[in-house]
Amino acid sequence: MRDSGKPLCLITGASAGIGAALATEFARNGWDLALAARREAPMQELADKLKAAYATQSYVYAVDLSDMAQNRQIITSLQSKGRTVDGLVNNAGFGLPGQYNTNSWDVHHGTLNLMLNGPSELVHLVLPDMIEQGFGRIINVASLAGFLPGSMGRTHYAATKSYLIKFSQALNMEYSDDNIYVSALCPGFTYSEFHDVNETREAMNKTPRYMWESAQRVAEEGYLAVMGNKPVYIPGKVNCALAALGKLLPEAAVHSLMKRFSQKYKRG
Numbered sequence: 001m002r003d004s005g006k007p008l009c010l011i012t013g014a015s016a017g018i019g020a021a022l023a024t025e026f027a028r029n030g031w032d033l034a035l036a037a038r039r040e041a042p043m044q045e046l047a048d049k050l051k052a053a054y055a056t057q058s059y060v061y062a063v064d065l066s067d068m069a070q071n072r073q074i075i076t077s078l079q080s081k082g083r084t085v086d087g088l089v090n091n092a093g094f095g096l097p098g099q100y101n102t103n104s105w106d107v108h109h110g111t112l113n114l115m116l117n118g119p120s121e122l123v124h125l126v127l128p129d130m131i132e133q134g135f136g137r138i139i140n141v142a143s144l145a146g147f148l149p150g151s152m153g154r155t156h157y158a159a160t161k162s163y164l165i166k167f168s169q170a171l172n173m174e175y176s177d178d179n180i181y182v183s184a185l186c187p188g189f190t191y192s193e194f195h196d197v198n199e200t201r202e203a204m205n206k207t208p209r210y211m212w213e214s215a216q217r218v219a220e221e222g223y224l225a226v227m228g229n230k231p232v233y234i235p236g237k238v239n240c241a242l243a244a245l246g247k248l249l250p251e252a253a254v255h256s257l258m259k260r261f262s263q264k265y266k267r268g
């Protein structure tokens with residue numbers, strides 16, 4: 001595929017939800033895309049749609065990002081096509097259902113690769129070119145959960161999101177003077193496939209609608225946040241209020257609230 005002259009953004013978890021919405025947002029703003037997730041068909045469909053709408057060139061990678069080698073292969077493949085990564089969105093993720101002992105170590109290890117090691121290594125791989133060209137934009141999709149205590153079930157989810165927030169803040173401090181902006185995007189409840197995958201859809205349908213955002217809105221605000229060099233961005237007023245409350249209330253009270261809430265929604 002010929003280089004279009006547009007900057008290129010690699011987006012993980014681009015087959016659904018927030019990742020697909022972010023892909024649309026980057027394409028709308030004049031970027032080419034590298035789309036990565038396990039399911040090829042929805043990414044190819046999105047690539048075709050964005051080509052027709054915005055003349056976007058997309059490279060589709062059907063990969064399992066719980067395998068570190070497959071993370072690296074994307075970068076090697078793009079390099080072999082002469083494309084540098086100007087933007088990176090570490091978005092792929094899920095909440096692993098079940099209490100900690102109910103999943104094998106291999107499953108936990110793969111989850112930690114997907115949520116922590118993969119994003120960290122992808123940033124490390126793309127930074128040299130970004131530094132050389134004096135331009136880069138990186139979004140790490142974290143979560144409101146990263147500001148709150150861990151929960152029962154999905155045991156390391158909040159911890160991994162907390163890591164992404166601190167990681168993004170540190171990277172932002174280190175590289176924003178080089179015109180490389182790094183943002184942690186921290187959505188609350190967002191309409192996507194997320195709650196089907198973590199098996200809480202039925203319970204989540206009972207939460208009030210005002211607590212929910214569309215993936216498109218999260219993506220639009222997330223795009224503006226990274227372009228505006230915001231190290232941490234929480235979309236939605238309700239989510240901002242919840243994050244503030246998590247800081248203001250005594251830790252024991254928030255812990256106990258989270259225990260009661262997550263007990264209702266955990267599996268296993």
Ligand SMILES: NC(=O)c1ccc[n+]([C@@H]2O[C@H](COP(=O)([O-])OP(=O)(O)OC[C@H]3O[C@@H](n4cnc5c(N)ncnc54)[C@H](OP(=O)(O)O)[C@@H]3O)[C@@H](O)[C@H]2O)c1
Binds near residue numbers: 014018036093194
């Ligand atoms: N929805 C929410 O309420 C919410 C709130 C806060 C934060 N978030 C965060 O937002 C991000 C996107 O989630 P979403 O809400 O858009 O959920 P989603 O609709 O379930 O999308 C998750 C994406 O991650 C990909 N993915 C999962 N496991 C993968 C693997 N092993 N290898 C490659 N790709 C993988 C999925 O693609 P394949 O299945 O095709 O592989 C899919 O494209 C996640 O990091 C999530 O933690 C979501």
